[in-house]
Amino acid sequence: MGPYRVLFIPELLDNILSFMNRDYNMINAHVCKQWSEIALDLVWWEVVNLHELLNILRPFKKVDGHLIISAPPLSYESKSSFFVDIYARMPHLHSLDLRVHYAARLIEADILNLLRGLPDLKKVIFPEFYLTSGIVSELSRMKHINIIKSKIGPKQGCGEEEDVDSFSPILQQEAFPALWDLDITARLRDVTRFMNSDLAPIKLTSLYINTYVDDKPEQLHKLLVTLSKQCPVLSQLCVKILHVPKQLKLFPARQITFDALRPVLSFQRLTTFMVTHKYPVNITLEEIEELASRWPTLESLSLNEEPLVMDDFTLDLRALVPFARHCPKLRQLGLFMDATTAETHPTTELRPFTALRTLSVGASLARDPGTVAVFLSQLCLPGCKLETSITWTGFGGRPCRELNINHRSVLSELQARSRRWTGIIDLLPILIQIRREEREKSKARLAALQEVDELRMKNIKINDR
Known part of the structure; x- marks a missing residue:
């Protein structure tokens, strides 16, 4: 072992390593602490690749x-x-x-x-x-x-x-x-x-x-x-x-209400707003109408579409209509709804969204995929993505945000609701395309009728001469 002791004399080791190229010295830097200090000094003398060099440290x-x-x-x-x-x-x-x-x-x-x-x-x-x-x-x-x-x-x-x-x-x-x-x-x-x-x-x-x-x-x-x-x-x-209690039971006094959220309408430039809570937001269709009509610059809204307590609904699919009517810049919308009741007044015009790219329904309930998909196809444009399920639990594995063995019924209900929306996700693009083709045909028929009327008027003028 005698000859190897020379490799632990700093001056001699520095002299030896100085004759080696930088790739070998990057390897030498991993040998031991003493070698690392000397080899790194030689490597750091001229930095060629910072990414590669810092990976040594x-x-x-x-x-x-x-x-x-x-x-x-x-x-x-x-x-x-x-x-x-x-x-x-x-x-x-x-x-x-x-x-x-x-x-x-x-x-x-x-x-x-x-x-x-x-x-x-x-x-x-x-x-x-x-x-x-x-x-x-x-x-x-x-x-x-x-x-x-x-x-x-x-x-x-x-x-x-x-x-x-x-x-x-x-x-x-x-x-x-x-x-x-x-x-x-x-x-x-x-x-x-x-x-x-x-x-x-x-x-x-x-x-x-x-x-x-x-x-x-x-x-x-x-x-x-x-x-x-x-x-x-x-x-x-x-x-x-993001508070996940051991027992998920609704306490109405703890629900976020529209009155609690009303100050968002006082912001001068707010275009994106998201709120997440374990309980559904207690907001009515009339309040949704007020929110949408007073916020025409809205671009993204997530109104707690992912509550953990999922059996208390105040909204249905009609809640989408005011946003389509009043918010032309809206690109992302998330609402918690009972998607089983979508009847609108006969005189209500279903104007489609003009910019919506993502509709997040979270833990919303849908029993009849066909009925829900038909309604949504009247509002959504081609390319609009439908998102479901709970996404905010389990991040980072922290106990304070995990659904565990005490929440088996919640996990089971989430899976069941997600499966119901799968059929809607598959059906919606087809119905949207069909409606688009029908609108194009309707426009073509209207244009043809207008052309016929114009020709008829020209013919009348010629005959009058």
């Missing part, structure tokens, strides 16, 4: 022009040095996508130092439950940050709910000077207080809010009132109250 991917970096495992002793390497070697990084599979509090100090070392950041993406008060406070002081995202899913990783149980960032003058897109997970009352501050990010155009607390409709109303006053340029708003 820690596996990552390059997607849409930004770096996706996985944090070291929790058992890794030198986590701090990992984050130091990032901002020491890439101080002008513009986009950071950090993926972590443990609680934010375990590396919050390292993340704060990382943010301070990357003053040019414009976009950050963190796992859910990572936007703590401390991290948001630090982000508020960054001059160029315009996008703060929180992604949900197994690849992104996930923190723990308790890290955002209390949300109260400390803001200073000129906080969030460039922020326009924000995702946040916190209690609605905390978000309301945050956005009601004189230093709140009022230039937001997009705001996504998740909460796992069973917030009351009154709290949602207060939030919407605050946002309508504080965020004059907000165009996209999503509020998801």
Whole structure:
């Protein structure tokens, strides 16, 4: 073993590795810690392929022009040095996508130092439950940050709910000077207080809010009132109250009502709105008419089409008619309906949607596929996609949003309803095409009759001469 000791003398090892090409030294960097430091110094001397080089330090991917970096495992002793390497070697990084599979509090100090070392950041993406008060406070002081995202899913990783149980960032003058897109997970009352501050990010155009607390409709109303006053340029708003109780039983006092949602009509530029809750929204057909008629600029609306309590209906397929009549720019619509009663008044004109591309019916009930498909074919254009089922449970595998063994009846009912809509999904494009062909034939017949009338009038004029 004597001859091999020379390979552990730093000066000699550096001399030996300097004669090797960069591909071999990238391999040498994996041998041991001592070899890694010397080999990396040689590789970093001239950066040719940043993607390939950073993969030596820690596996990552390059997607849409930004770096996706996985944090070291929790058992890794030198986590701090990992984050130091990032901002020491890439101080002008513009986009950071950090993926972590443990609680934010375990590396919050390292993340704060990382943010301070990357003053040019414009976009950050963190796992859910990572936007703590401390991290948001630090982000508020960054001059160029315009996008703060929180992604949900197994690849992104996930923190723990308790890290955002209390949300109260400390803001200073000129906080969030460039922020326009924000995702946040916190209690609605905390978000309301945050956005009601004189230093709140009022230039937001997009705001996504998740909460796992069973917030009351009154709290949602207060939030919407605050946002309508504080965020004059907000165009996209999503509020998801993702609370899954052990026993799913309807409590009417906990249902979101139209009165709770009415402040959305006070926004100046809001064109996209989504609300998600375990109970159906308590809204009538008359209120749907008011909502649609007062919101002609609406482009996307998801009115809780995916409740977990699915046996309380206030709407049927007639709820689609006002949106087709009043909202010419509407591209996406989601409603929870009893699709078995679709009778309209004989004098009601069924004007088709002009821009709708996606109709999401979620957990809506449909018993007669043929009747439902015939009605929808009068409103939907070719290419309109029909979406069903529950999509917001199970994301990230968090207990607070999972349907488990206590919800067997819910899961069974969801599967049954989804099967009923399968026939409608298959039948609808055929009926839409048939109606389109009939309209074209009708137009052709009308044009022919008009031409005959014109010829008749010309003939009368000639005879009168």
